[in-house]
Amino acid sequence: MPAQPPAGGPPTGERPAGELSRQEAYHALFSEHFLATVRLARLLGADDPEDVAQEAFVRLHRRWQDLREPAAALAYVRRTTINVTTSRLRHLRTVRRTPGEPLRVHPSAEDSVLAGERTTRLLDAVRQLPARQRRALVLRYWLDLPVAEVAAALGIRLGTAKSTLSCAQSTLAALLKDPT
Template sequence: MRHRQNPTLPPAPAPAEPLVPPAGDPADQEREAGVAHLFELHYSSMLRLAVLLGADDPENVVAEAYYQIYRKWRRLRDVAAAEAYLRSTVCNLTRMRIRHLQVARRHEEKTPDETVVSAEHAALLRDDQRVLIDALQQLPPRQREALVLRHWLGLKEGEIAAAMGISGGSVKTHTARGIAALTQAMEARR
């Protein structure tokens, strides 16, 4: 079905020139032409695929897939298999982004519903937090650092050891002593 052009609208713009002029190398020209042809043929179906797979930003997923195939064009053994490679890349990128979003959502700070919490409970909680922070500040620097890295940033023992420049055993010692001191300070308060 052909659409007639509306006489009141200006004619469609001419195709844009490529952003990067093709280099003199025939392999570069072949890559430019191949990716452009692949884009013309499969962009909309790749976009649909990303949407159906649940990508939150399907345009970016497809753009990244085309970028990856552009970079790896010379290493493709079979240029005819480029569509399959592109499809696989869209699937993998979508899967990675969904996984990333799930992890990010799991680690979002959950704020308590202020309307449900009583004023007394909120005051006691703030008071406990203040006491805990004061007790944390009273700890020796290594114990405080180990506890903050472990419980605030969620680092593992090896990561803490690397960040502090100490052994894993020292991390365990500083963490255990810090927890014991904080527990004692909180118990003394009650």
Template sequence: MVSIRGPVGSLAHDDARTAVSELYSRHWAGLVRLAVLVVNDWPAAEDAVQEAFTDLYRHWPLRDNDKALGWLRTTVVNRCRSVLRRRRTAQLYTPPHEEPHDSAESTAVLGEDRLQVRRALQALPARSREVLVLRYYLDLPFDEIAQILGISPSTARATASRGLTALTQKLEEVR
């Protein structure tokens, strides 16, 4: 593979590669030990050091190339801090609560029970059905049910009582 580069790009690229390679061979092990002491995890430490060297290569030349080792140490420590922040965030995360899933058999039985209740409810007179749905499905107080249906609260109570009795009888017939 032939690469065509101008003299300036080639020199800068070669200088960066040479300088970073030399720093890498001399200081990689020490920087990894530094990172291990901070994050207490060898693979994460190696990643932090590798990313620091990659950043150094991208930023080469530095304003003062003699301070490259200090720049690397600072970058490694900052990368280690980021690793620790991500860990802390992961530890604090609480996944949303999931209800336990019912078995297929219990879901089928529950579905059948609900179907029986709906059929029995449909067999009731309209006023009884309305009162029971408003009371036990929407959990409304009798005063509000009375207002919605245009009846007195005592009529709503009596209708609910009679409706529950009729619903219970219809469900007992089915079972």
């Protein structure tokens, strides 16, 4: 006797029009958001942003079948990108540190390419922000995410995200204020 499809679901091999399989949904998410994930990693200071983005999508792929809500996959990728970048930067700081010598910050390749004194000054000011404020600004203004998605990516509440962004803007304004 042939196998029967699950009760209440479409017959095997068929699905409602417009509904993607999990594999197709993963591939669509990857193709649509991989470059933005690379940009996120780059803006957070990763020296290997493509590797960080790939790592985030590999981790998502491993957990894809366990996701209760596939709509949360993008927030998962962003949060993983932030965590992997933070972890790698922490590791690099530790490796580069030698006894008795202060930590030296090496500018990224993107910084050397960026033209103009204003852009360089802005990036320097952003680097001076506390890590949470810097991440929130990058997510909100460089990736143009709504505040709710910033909160989801950082794993904080909406009100905390709003407060963090407000503090980051105030601090940034003070850092960029002309001394003249």
